[in-house]
Amino acid sequence: xxTNSKLKQFLVANARIYxxxxxxxxxxxxxxxxxxxxxxxxxxxSSVFDGTPRSSAVTFTIGNKGYMGTGFDGDDYLKDFWVYDxxxxxxxxxxxxxxxxxxxxxxxENSGNGYIGLGFDGDNELGDFHxxxxxxxxxxxxxxxxxxxxxxxxxxxxxxxxxVGTGFDGDNDKKDFWRYSPQTDSWEELVGFGGNxxxxxxxxxxxxxxxxxxxxxxxxxxxxxxxxxxTSETWSPLTDLDTDDYDVTxxxxxxxxxGTRGYLVGGDNGSGITTSVWxxxxxxxxxxxxxxxxxxxxxxxxxxxxxxxxxxxxGRSGNLYLDDNWEFxxxxxxxxxx
Amino acid sequence: xxxxxxxxxxFEIIVFGVLIGNYFLEKEPESNHYTKYYRxxxxxxxxxxxWYYEIYQGDNLLIxxxxxxxxxxxxxxxxxxxAERIALLVIDKLERRVAPYITxxxxxxxxxxxxN
Numbered sequence: 001x002x003t004n005s006k007l008k009q010f011l012v013a014n015a016r017i018y019x020x021x022x023x024x025x026x027x028x029x030x031x032x033x034x035x036x037x038x039x040x041x042x043x044x045x046s047s048v049f050d051g052t053p054r055s056s057a058v059t060f061t062i063g064n065k066g067y068m069g070t071g072f073d074g075d076d077y078l079k080d081f082w083v084y085d086x087x088x089x090x091x092x093x094x095x096x097x098x099x100x101x102x103x104x105x106x107x108x109e110n111s112g113n114g115y116i117g118l119g120f121d122g123d124n125e126l127g128d129f130h131x132x133x134x135x136x137x138x139x140x141x142x143x144x145x146x147x148x149x150x151x152x153x154x155x156x157x158x159x160x161x162x163x164v165g166t167g168f169d170g171d172n173d174k175k176d177f178w179r180y181s182p183q184t185d186s187w188e189e190l191v192g193f194g195g196n197x198x199x200x201x202x203x204x205x206x207x208x209x210x211x212x213x214x215x216x217x218x219x220x221x222x223x224x225x226x227x228x229x230x231t232s233e234t235w236s237p238l239t240d241l242d243t244d245d246y247d248v249t250x251x252x253x254x255x256x257x258x259g260t261r262g263y264l265v266g267g268d269n270g271s272g273i274t275t276s277v278w279x280x281x282x283x284x285x286x287x288x289x290x291x292x293x294x295x296x297x298x299x300x301x302x303x304x305x306x307x308x309x310x311x312x313x314x315g316r317s318g319n320l321y322l323d324d325n326w327e328f329x330x331x332x333x334x335x336x337x338x
Numbered sequence: 339x340x341x342x343x344x345x346x347x348x349f350e351i352i353v354f355g356v357l358i359g360n361y362f363l364e365k366e367p368e369s370n371h372y373t374k375y376y377r378x379x380x381x382x383x384x385x386x387x388x389w390y391y392e393i394y395q396g397d398n399l400l401i402x403x404x405x406x407x408x409x410x411x412x413x414x415x416x417x418x419x420x421a422e423r424i425a426l427l428v429i430d431k432l433e434r435r436v437a438p439y440i441t442x443x444x445x446x447x448x449x450x451x452x453x454n
């Protein structure tokens with residue numbers, strides 16, 4: 001009998017231990033996935049140079065190569081230029097930009113070449129434009145931008161032309177748009193944009209449509225949203241960015257495309273710098289919120305985007321200039337350990 | 339109460355403790371020095387028109403520098419010593435956590451053959 005009761009005591013104590021550990025393990029594993037989330041999207045850390053920050057740089061992407069250069073590191077305006085290999089996750093330094101060192105420039109890609117211009121050199125807004133030839137690793141000036149020299153402008157392209165518009169010329173925010181024709185090396189003004197003047201706006205391109213919105217003027221984030229049809233070169237208004245269902249308005253954000261959806265990341269939403277990420281569906285003209293950016297909050301970042309993959313890198317958070325690089329996977333669940 | 343069964347209970351608690359402790363230790367990110375360590379590999383182009391370098395951070399290729407950095411055109415290092423000199427300068431910058439770009443002035447002062 002005595003051994004029996006001891007055995008019983010042992011079994012009860014044993015069961016308690018197991019129960020305690022089971023509860024402990026359950027509570028640990030559950031605490032990992034209780035945050036937000038019915039939102040989709042995952043951000044994965046990629047390669048960049050530790051401790052070498054840069055904001056307001058420019059980028060253009062050709063195939064699997066992301067080209068990045070110029071910008072401001074908190075002390076100096078920069079003119080070095082780099083290429084990031086999206087497949088191999090490594091960098092190479094290219095020929096220096098042929099214009100003066102600057103930040104807040106714009107870039108677009110056309111027929112395998114990159115075009116960079118405008119910006120701010122610390123004293124003045126700039127109006128020059130330069131062409132980069134990746135095959136020969138050379139830079140050369142092209143025709144001067146005919147609008148007022150400016151920074152914080154927009155640039156995008158079609159198969160045949162580049163388009164540049166909006167921005168801040170030192171006195172005023174702008175709403176003019178210009179078309180650059182590489183064949184004739186000439187600029188021509190495009191009329192017909194009915195939106196507000198602005199600086200630090202964002203675009204993303206889905207097929208032959210360019211979606212344009214956000215940005216700021218006179219301290220107010222602009223809420224109008226437009227689509228530009230590159231075949232007919234006409235602007236059409238879409239649903240505002242500030243509705244009862246969502247508020248996507250912001251400035252100094254980045255925009256990119258993955259598949260048939262457009263994305264807006266980061267920027268200043270008026271009450272501060274945000275990590276929020278929104279997905280635009282052109283079929284429904286509606287925005288959905290995705291998993292927030294996993295790096296620091298930021299503005300003036302850059303994005304490498306070839307329509308299939310997107311990497312958001314660099315930028316600044318207040319006076320902290322950033323040095324990281326994150327790839328976005330819009331249809332994956334968030335994983336904080338990658 | 340001092341029976342072998344009690345010792346068995348204590349033993350079980352220790353085993354579970356160790357198992358759970360291990361679980362947390364394994365979740366700690368690997369922060370060994372190796373991943374922060376930069377090294378260089380200088381290589382010759384197969385058709386011997388020059389030399390280039392690769393810089394690794396741990397096992398990961400960080401920079402693959404085929405053209406002479408900052409110089410215009412597709413110019414390549416004329417010798418492995420010249421490639422290595424610039425690669426070591428880049429590593430020095432990475433270790434000091436300054437932007438690892440190379441200027442034309444630095445190419446000159448390192449006696450690199452290139453056309454401006």
